[in-house]
Amino acid sequence: MTSLFLINILLAITWAAITGSFSEINLLFGFVLGFGGLYLIREQAGTVAYFSRFGKAIGLALVFVRELILSAWRVARIVTRPKIDLEPGIIAYPLTVDRDFEITMLANLITLTPGTLSVDVSEDRKTLYVHCIDVPDPQATIDDIKNVFERKILEVFR
Amino acid sequence: METGVVILIGLFFSVAVYLMLSKQLVRMLLGIAILGNAVNLLIFTNGRLMREVPPLIPSDLYTPLVKIANPLPQALVLTAIVISFSFFAFLLVLAFRAYQELGADDVNQMRIAEPEHDQTPPQGY
Amino acid sequence: MAGSSVSVDYSVAMATAPVAVADWLIVAPSLITILGGALCLMLRKNTDLQPKLGIGFLALLVLANFGLLIRVLDHGVITMVMGSWLPPFGIAFTVDALSATLSLIGSIIALCAGFYATVSVDSSGRRYGFYPFLLLLMTGVCGAFLTGDIFNLYVWFEVLLIASYGLLILGNDRIQLDGAVKYGVLNLIGTNLFLIATGLLYGILGTLNMADIAVKVAALENPASGTLATVAALYFLAFAMKAAAFPVNFWLPASYHTPNVVVSAVFAGLLTKVGVYALIRVFVMLLPSSRGYMADVIALVAIATLLTGALGALAQSEVRRILGYLVIAGIGSMLAGVAVGSTLALSGAIFYAVHSMIVMTALYMACGIMKLLGGSYNLRELGGLYQRSAVFAAVFLILGFAVSGLPPFSGFWPKIMLVDAAFSDGRSWLAAAILFSGFLTTLAMGRVWIYAFWRGGPEGTPDGQAVAVAGPKSASLNGAAVWLPLGVLTALIVYFGLQPEWMLQLSTRGASGVVEPLGYLRSVFGDQ
Amino acid sequence: MRTIIFRTIAPYLSALMVLFSVFVLLRGHNEPGGGFIGGLIAASALAIFGIACGVASVRRAIVFHPMSISAFGLFIGALAGIPSFFLGQAFMTSQWLTFYLGEVEVALSTPLVFDIGVYLVVVGSISSIALALEEREAD
Amino acid sequence: MSPFEMFASDFLDWAVTFSLGILSVSFFMIVYRIFKGPSLPDRVVALDMLVTVGIGFIAAIGVNTGYYLYIDIAITLGLVGFLATVAFARFVLNRGLAGDETIMEEVEESIARREAGQ
Amino acid sequence: MTPVVIDDTSLLAVLAPFAAAVVAPILTRWLKHNAAWVLAIVPALIFLHFAGFIEAVSQGQTFVAAKAWAPSYGVNFSVYIDGLSTLFALLISGIGTFIILYAGGYLKGHPQQGRFFSFLFLFMGAMLGLVLGNNLISLFIFWELTSVTSFLLIGFDHLRAASRRAALQALVVTGGGGLLLLAAFILIISATGEIEMSTLLASPNLIKDSGLYLPIFLLVLGGAFTKSAQFPFHFWLPNAMEAPTPVSAFLHSATMVKAGVYLLMRMHPMLGDTVLWTTILPLFGGVTLLVGTLLAIRQTDLKLMLAYTTVASLGLLVMLTGTSHEKALEGAVLYLLAHSLFKGALFMVAGTIDHEAGTRDVTKLGGLRSAMPVTFVAACLAGLSMAGLPPFIGFIAKEVLYYGTWGWPDYGILITVVAVVGNALMLVIAAAVAIKPFFGPKVETPKHAHEGPVLLFAGPIVLSLTGLGLALIAHTTGVLFVGPTLSSIVGQFTQVDVHLWPTKINMPLILSLITIGSGIFLFTQLDRLRGIMAGVLTAIGWGPDKGFDQFVAGIVHISSRVTRFIQGGSMHVYMVVTFVFVGLIVLVPGYLTSSWPAMPKLPDYRFYEWGILAIAVLGLIAVLVSKTRLTAIVSLGIQGFAVALIFMMFGAPDLSFTQFMVETLSVVILALVMTRLNLLPQDHRSTGSAIFTGLIAIAVGLGLSLTLLAITQQPFDSRLSDFFTEYSRAIAHGRNIVNVILVDFRGFDTLGEIAVVALAGLCVLALIRVKTRPDKLEDSTPKTHSAEAS
Amino acid sequence: MIAVVEIITGVMLVAGALFAFVASLGLLRLKDVYMRMHAASKAGTLGSGVMLLALAVYALDLAVATRAIAGVVFFLLTAPIAAHLLAKAAYAAGYRPCADTKKDALEEVFRPKS
Numbered sequence A: 001m002t003s004l005f006l007i008n009i010l011l012a013i014t015w016a017a018i019t020g021s022f023s024e025i026n027l028l029f030g031f032v033l034g035f036g037g038l039y040l041i042r043e044q045a046g047t048v049a050y051f052s053r054f055g056k057a058i059g060l061a062l063v064f065v066r067e068l069i070l071s072a073w074r075v076a077r078i079v080t081r082p083k084i085d086l087e088p089g090i091i092a093y094p095l096t097v098d099r100d101f102e103i104t105m106l107a108n109l110i111t112l113t114p115g116t117l118s119v120d121v122s123e124d125r126k127t128l129y130v131h132c133i134d135v136p137d138p139q140a141t142i143d144d145i146k147n148v149f150e151r152k153i154l155e156v157f158r
Numbered sequence B: 001m002e003t004g005v006v007i008l009i010g011l012f013f014s015v016a017v018y019l020m021l022s023k024q025l026v027r028m029l030l031g032i033a034i035l036g037n038a039v040n041l042l043i044f045t046n047g048r049l050m051r052e053v054p055p056l057i058p059s060d061l062y063t064p065l066v067k068i069a070n071p072l073p074q075a076l077v078l079t080a081i082v083i084s085f086s087f088f089a090f091l092l093v094l095a096f097r098a099y100q101e102l103g104a105d106d107v108n109q110m111r112i113a114e115p116e117h118d119q120t121p122p123q124g125y
Numbered sequence C: 001m002a003g004s005s006v007s008v009d010y011s012v013a014m015a016t017a018p019v020a021v022a023d024w025l026i027v028a029p030s031l032i033t034i035l036g037g038a039l040c041l042m043l044r045k046n047t048d049l050q051p052k053l054g055i056g057f058l059a060l061l062v063l064a065n066f067g068l069l070i071r072v073l074d075h076g077v078i079t080m081v082m083g084s085w086l087p088p089f090g091i092a093f094t095v096d097a098l099s100a101t102l103s104l105i106g107s108i109i110a111l112c113a114g115f116y117a118t119v120s121v122d123s124s125g126r127r128y129g130f131y132p133f134l135l136l137l138m139t140g141v142c143g144a145f146l147t148g149d150i151f152n153l154y155v156w157f158e159v160l161l162i163a164s165y166g167l168l169i170l171g172n173d174r175i176q177l178d179g180a181v182k183y184g185v186l187n188l189i190g191t192n193l194f195l196i197a198t199g200l201l202y203g204i205l206g207t208l209n210m211a212d213i214a215v216k217v218a219a220l221e222n223p224a225s226g227t228l229a230t231v232a233a234l235y236f237l238a239f240a241m242k243a244a245a246f247p248v249n250f251w252l253p254a255s256y257h258t259p260n261v262v263v264s265a266v267f268a269g270l271l272t273k274v275g276v277y278a279l280i281r282v283f284v285m286l287l288p289s290s291r292g293y294m295a296d297v298i299a300l301v302a303i304a305t306l307l308t309g310a311l312g313a314l315a316q317s318e319v320r321r322i323l324g325y326l327v328i329a330g331i332g333s334m335l336a337g338v339a340v341g342s343t344l345a346l347s348g349a350i351f352y353a354v355h356s357m358i359v360m361t362a363l364y365m366a367c368g369i370m371k372l373l374g375g376s377y378n379l380r381e382l383g384g385l386y387q388r389s390a391v392f393a394a395v396f397l398i399l400g401f402a403v404s405g406l407p408p409f410s411g412f413w414p415k416i417m418l419v420d421a422a423f424s425d426g427r428s429w430l431a432a433a434i435l436f437s438g439f440l441t442t443l444a445m446g447r448v449w450i451y452a453f454w455r456g457g458p459e460g461t462p463d464g465q466a467v468a469v470a471g472p473k474s475a476s477l478n479g480a481a482v483w484l485p486l487g488v489l490t491a492l493i494v495y496f497g498l499q500p501e502w503m504l505q506l507s508t509r510g511a512s513g514v515v516e517p518l519g520y521l522r523s524v525f526g527d528q
Numbered sequence D: 001m002r003t004i005i006f007r008t009i010a011p012y013l014s015a016l017m018v019l020f021s022v023f024v025l026l027r028g029h030n031e032p033g034g035g036f037i038g039g040l041i042a043a044s045a046l047a048i049f050g051i052a053c054g055v056a057s058v059r060r061a062i063v064f065h066p067m068s069i070s071a072f073g074l075f076i077g078a079l080a081g082i083p084s085f086f087l088g089q090a091f092m093t094s095q096w097l098t099f100y101l102g103e104v105e106v107a108l109s110t111p112l113v114f115d116i117g118v119y120l121v122v123v124g125s126i127s128s129i130a131l132a133l134e135e136r137e138a139d
Numbered sequence E: 001m002s003p004f005e006m007f008a009s010d011f012l013d014w015a016v017t018f019s020l021g022i023l024s025v026s027f028f029m030i031v032y033r034i035f036k037g038p039s040l041p042d043r044v045v046a047l048d049m050l051v052t053v054g055i056g057f058i059a060a061i062g063v064n065t066g067y068y069l070y071i072d073i074a075i076t077l078g079l080v081g082f083l084a085t086v087a088f089a090r091f092v093l094n095r096g097l098a099g100d101e102t103i104m105e106e107v108e109e110s111i112a113r114r115e116a117g118q
Numbered sequence F: 001m002t003p004v005v006i007d008d009t010s011l012l013a014v015l016a017p018f019a020a021a022v023v024a025p026i027l028t029r030w031l032k033h034n035a036a037w038v039l040a041i042v043p044a045l046i047f048l049h050f051a052g053f054i055e056a057v058s059q060g061q062t063f064v065a066a067k068a069w070a071p072s073y074g075v076n077f078s079v080y081i082d083g084l085s086t087l088f089a090l091l092i093s094g095i096g097t098f099i100i101l102y103a104g105g106y107l108k109g110h111p112q113q114g115r116f117f118s119f120l121f122l123f124m125g126a127m128l129g130l131v132l133g134n135n136l137i138s139l140f141i142f143w144e145l146t147s148v149t150s151f152l153l154i155g156f157d158h159l160r161a162a163s164r165r166a167a168l169q170a171l172v173v174t175g176g177g178g179l180l181l182l183a184a185f186i187l188i189i190s191a192t193g194e195i196e197m198s199t200l201l202a203s204p205n206l207i208k209d210s211g212l213y214l215p216i217f218l219l220v221l222g223g224a225f226t227k228s229a230q231f232p233f234h235f236w237l238p239n240a241m242e243a244p245t246p247v248s249a250f251l252h253s254a255t256m257v258k259a260g261v262y263l264l265m266r267m268h269p270m271l272g273d274t275v276l277w278t279t280i281l282p283l284f285g286g287v288t289l290l291v292g293t294l295l296a297i298r299q300t301d302l303k304l305m306l307a308y309t310t311v312a313s314l315g316l317l318v319m320l321t322g323t324s325h326e327k328a329l330e331g332a333v334l335y336l337l338a339h340s341l342f343k344g345a346l347f348m349v350a351g352t353i354d355h356e357a358g359t360r361d362v363t364k365l366g367g368l369r370s371a372m373p374v375t376f377v378a379a380c381l382a383g384l385s386m387a388g389l390p391p392f393i394g395f396i397a398k399e400v401l402y403y404g405t406w407g408w409p410d411y412g413i414l415i416t417v418v419a420v421v422g423n424a425l426m427l428v429i430a431a432a433v434a435i436k437p438f439f440g441p442k443v444e445t446p447k448h449a450h451e452g453p454v455l456l457f458a459g460p461i462v463l464s465l466t467g468l469g470l471a472l473i474a475h476t477t478g479v480l481f482v483g484p485t486l487s488s489i490v491g492q493f494t495q496v497d498v499h500l501w502p503t504k505i506n507m508p509l510i511l512s513l514i515t516i517g518s519g520i521f522l523f524t525q526l527d528r529l530r531g532i533m534a535g536v537l538t539a540i541g542w543g544p545d546k547g548f549d550q551f552v553a554g555i556v557h558i559s560s561r562v563t564r565f566i567q568g569g570s571m572h573v574y575m576v577v578t579f580v581f582v583g584l585i586v587l588v589p590g591y592l593t594s595s596w597p598a599m600p601k602l603p604d605y606r607f608y609e610w611g612i613l614a615i616a617v618l619g620l621i622a623v624l625v626s627k628t629r630l631t632a633i634v635s636l637g638i639q640g641f642a643v644a645l646i647f648m649m650f651g652a653p654d655l656s657f658t659q660f661m662v663e664t665l666s667v668v669i670l671a672l673v674m675t676r677l678n679l680l681p682q683d684h685r686s687t688g689s690a691i692f693t694g695l696i697a698i699a700v701g702l703g704l705s706l707t708l709l710a711i712t713q714q715p716f717d718s719r720l721s722d723f724f725t726e727y728s729r730a731i732a733h734g735r736n737i738v739n740v741i742l743v744d745f746r747g748f749d750t751l752g753e754i755a756v757v758a759l760a761g762l763c764v765l766a767l768i769r770v771k772t773r774p775d776k777l778e779d780s781t782p783k784t785h786s787a788e789a790s
Numbered sequence G: 001m002i003a004v005v006e007i008i009t010g011v012m013l014v015a016g017a018l019f020a021f022v023a024s025l026g027l028l029r030l031k032d033v034y035m036r037m038h039a040a041s042k043a044g045t046l047g048s049g050v051m052l053l054a055l056a057v058y059a060l061d062l063a064v065a066t067r068a069i070a071g072v073v074f075f076l077l078t079a080p081i082a083a084h085l086l087a088k089a090a091y092a093a094g095y096r097p098c099a100d101t102k103k104d105a106l107e108e109v110f111r112p113k114s
């Protein structure tokens, strides 16, 4: 429940930020609204426990912004080549993380980072299928992901 | 200012009508959607056009200093958009159900209310 | 900073004079129906409570409209400006004899339908909103009759249109879906034309308030200028579609026989008449000169409509479809009034509108009873109803003669007024068409009568013999629910036939109100 | 659509969107926005929620039937015009009640109530449509 | 007004014009993709992209006119754009699984292309 | 002499039958057939009431009574009492009395006897209102009422197709004619400004001077000829014999059929004595007379024979009225009186024979003399009067009318010949009907014939005796009835001297003798005559009666053809027609008033604004050319997106906001719906229809563009928006003017709008949730199935 | 100060626009839908995000800035999900990746060779 409360605070702050007035009345109102918002998703809110690691999430976010810029740059380089010859492929990435939220984060990060795009997660949640825009060596890509993102995610959420 | 938009509106109407004159219910609906836009643009243009200045009053004034876009047509169009959207949604689902039950997308094959071979009226007394 | 902190002269922007409580009657119909509709919609799943609620609100509506009419007769034209914003800026509801009369009759019809529906609409129909639809349909109808703002009129048109969709598809029978597609698309086109015309009119005059429009159009040095002419023509087409006039009447015969019979009854009573009302209001009051130079066209349309309707009625073997065409024929008569445009003609049209509203509704209800008694809507399968119920037979005969315009029933008076007006306007052909259409209608209804009532049984019954009628006397025939509404409407028809004076005065007053809209303008702008 | 990734994020997205919709609604009187747009945003939120987590969970979430919400909106929308009756003013004449909590000015007004009515109607109807259609999908 | 400030404002004007320019170009490229397809997913991606570019466009106009309120429109556009993409994804999925011929043609085509080794 | 205004008793007298109609069923349920005795009091009292006027009327005095009915349309419920109307009122109420009695006996034990009584009374009331009516409109109302009630009476035996046909025939013919009469009356009113018969009669030349004489005359004829069964409208009358005998007696003796003649006589001062009148009326009357008698000859059914002679008599009356010759008119009046009496009596006799003997076929009857003595007497008296033999009123009538025809300067000889032939043949029928069944050897009849009850023979005997009595007091009859009636017909006070026995041998007497002689001869040849006529008719093979069926069938056929053409059931056609008219409407007025816009100059859009417009265009094209509807939907998104950008470009953030949302949601809903639709990908139009529809589309677009352009080139009155801008914040406390307009300035629009949204939601719910029943096409009875839970 | 802001804004606008352009180019040039998604979901998102932030910077207004950031976060959350859903749907529906695609691990999941 504490986590719920936490995220509610978070929503209240978001509200205040959006409306641009941090007066207590507005925060209070934001809290009420946030409560309303959470009420809608009370069933799914089991996952909110992870928000307790809010701090580390910031760090992760930074990494991920950097990666995003890189990947965008890479796309730019690819598409501006006079002749595009790539070896795309869909690889099966064996997941270590097993919680919905972790999987989700990982999948999103992968999508937003260079040359990879999560297509699907296997029913047993053991495998993440990733489309790579250019995979001369699939294993290299897999390791790359393992060492950069999955590790980060694990240390953020465990 | 208006000319370009006016011509565009004409095009909108033409396309809308052309689509509505299709025998295919779905294309008719696309036509109706476009017709809605055409009408909205028409009302909007009737209030005369001016570039960019929205009808908002700055937070430190009671009446705007600069000339603003005509707000009334905007309000009317807003109402019209909402209404045409509601009707569009309804007709869409209606078409869907009609297709389900009558098994036809070609409106000329929808002949249950007015059967092809209609009974002739009774004679005699 | 709050607006209150500056000093503005409210009196230049808002009506500051206190509003008499009785003037809230102007908005009462809209309020009652919206609140009632919303309430019924909230309690949608309580199918037992719904009819009680619905009928209650409809009864309130009738009372309100009655009060409104009284008020109008006492005080002349009355206006309420919504939000107190001075006309032409805010939306004004301006009620004259014409609006009040039609609004009252319409609400009476709705109430009757509400009663009738307790039998003919099942729990599924109630669950999926019969009463909300009916109430909000009335919001649209009354709003359309009472409003004094052209765009607002458009909004009410849409309200009653969407409500009518809901009623039309209630039950989702295949035939209904088919009818609804045609009804839906064609009517949507009609209202879009209305909207286009209104947009253009705003572009020309820069105003939406009807009284203001009337003033500005009158002020134009050339009221027949091209753009205005186009606008007028567009309005005519839009309202003609709404009114199901030839040659844009397709939607009506394609759909009116498809829904639950009580829905047909409501439609027949209300929908097309709103179109006619709008035609009168806009053409006679707002764009008189346009009406002037379009008179011949309108007359032509009227004649064509009269004949289409009457011939169509003769061509059917399904009673509800016959009635659908009779609705159209009636519209022809009203258009004739608009074509001539004199006070006499218009009062004839108004009287006829009232008559047609009542009689068509009653006929469809009778049709429903026919089905309950005889087990079919088809003339080939009907028969022997005369033995089945002499009272019902009498009622149907009265309705049949009334719709044919035979004396001494309500249809007779407007008919002679219209013929008279047509003759004095030198439009003998129009007069002839009215009479001939009446003749064909007599023939059509006579045929219905001899087949469904006098003949001993369905087609093929041996001559001189009576066979047991198909439909077993349905339980739903017991109790007042079906008979009371039909009785009330028939009584009105006979009353207006035997005692036409009141309606005559009312319609004359309504007509002169639109021909000479001075009272209307005064009521909106005050004495200037 | 049964995919963990979507199902995990959707609720939060929806919650954020609902929040945003209320924001858009409340500031509509002074900035672009208002009941209708707010309502549409909220409806979209519910639609996303429904597509991701199934209609049933949405229905449970909003407790009332969407059409009842819509009806309620219509109801208060009409009611909002009535207070002026008691002041001898015309229907829908706006009434303003401005008071201060701390330094924050809170203005309650009949137009606001009306706009909230609009919001509810739109949320109710549109989500009702979306959910009904989505349900067909599911079955 | 210092030369630097003048340069700054000129630069901004140029930047706005430039960005609006290339965004317009992008628009056309996207529209072309929508025309061309070849497959529905391609078109949906393009539509999604159209929304994205639209957001940028709105931002640029916001800078150009100084109406920051356009940012809300941009955000909303983002929201509903996402909804649209989701809906289309769903559409593609169901149609594909339902074996709708209009989609299957496209699928065959994509397979054919694959076989053809393009 | 100006009419004397009298109290409302006469009005009540007219209304009395309607009251009786209401009580009749109750009374009958209570007293069975004996109710007739009580009910007959009503017409008897009416008779006495109007008898009270005879004295004064014979002095040339006239009376009016009036009650305002629909004053704002100048309609009164009023009566005008003069010679003509008095005579008719007396006939109607007098004969009516005995008809009621007769009906009591004739329908004894019939389950619907009560209803029958009320029909009779309704009819009687309508007739009285008609003949006494002073106000044209109220006169017409009663005129149509007679058609309506006769419809009910003729169709009384409704299980038989023949009755239904006859009833419809009567309704169509007489009702249709009524509409012509209505037109005539309305023309009269608008031409003369007068609505009361009395005032019109006061200045009879109003119509002739109005310039509308011809149409009015023809329309009046239309009404009168249909009602009075003049050739070629005579056919409905014999068919009306399907009605029970009392009805026939009433309809065909005194009343309904004579309404036309009444009208002609009533309008004679206003319309008569013109070339048109004196040509057309005698022509049609004469033809009708001959046709009627000849057709009567070939009948064997007593009632039909009488019916056709009624047609003939009406022809004779019209012919005489047509002469506008005073003596002939006097003959007409006498003949009218005589005919009412003997025809009423004979019908009842025929009915009695039918009732007692079980057949009406004259060839199967004979020797009833002894079985039914009283009826026999009545039959003889009436028959002799019909035959025109002394000392009966029929004889006097014949004398006078011969005198009149012979003396008529115009076509005197011609119509005299016609009259002689007609009368001779009528004598034949009289003999056949009144004499033949009673004389000769007794023929065995289906029922064992014996004298009927008093209810049955009271009528015939009284009426036929009256015929005798009036003849015996010929002079008084002339003074009291003929004179006053003639006065009203010719339009000024006239006195006549009627006597039973001719004073000297003169032309009329000779003509009578010829008539009688030839009549008796023909009677001996009756069977051969019948054979010849039958042959002739089968040779002709067609008659207006068959014509009626063809008319009805034809009009129904035409209507169904027309309707199928107009309402073909093809949605596509409906759309095309609709948009053709839209196209015309947006182009034609502009063309007629040649108000095209000035040539516009290219707007100064920035390149990216052009870009937006271009995208819109591309989107539209994409929708048009899209091969599959999926592409179409996506392309729909493009144009909507572009529209939103256009709104933003012209300073409408709220609009573009909304447009973005709505477009997306439209696309979403489209996608959700489409998921389950398997539709034809292509929009296959033939090149021809593509061009045609394309032209329509272009016309609409072009017309609207031009109009819009012309409008936007005019100066704009922005005072509404200025007002909103002025007070949006100052009074309405809102800085977003658009939103303030939506929730405050024009909040009522928005209220309606959300009503629409709510309803749309409900509609869709109903559409999706309510399951369509297997294939039950229409049903208004409560549906048993229930919908899915929601 | 204003000048600096203007410079930054300008730069961000240009950068964002370029990214968006690149994304569109990718949409145009890349071979199959899956590869095009790469372009859209990365460069596109970044481009619009940056331009949104540019507006925020230019506004110099906390409310606007926070809203911009909220918006960007939202995009970053939604873009990959949109791509994922679409890719999954496309693949499930049977759209094959282009011929160059050497390895296809999903092949046996959706179309197992039996």
Ligand code: NA
Pocket: B033, B036, B037, B081, B084, B085, F662, F663, F666
């Ligand atoms: Na739209």
Ligand code: NA
Pocket: C267, C268, C269, C270, C271, C272, C273, C327
């Ligand atoms: Na109607």
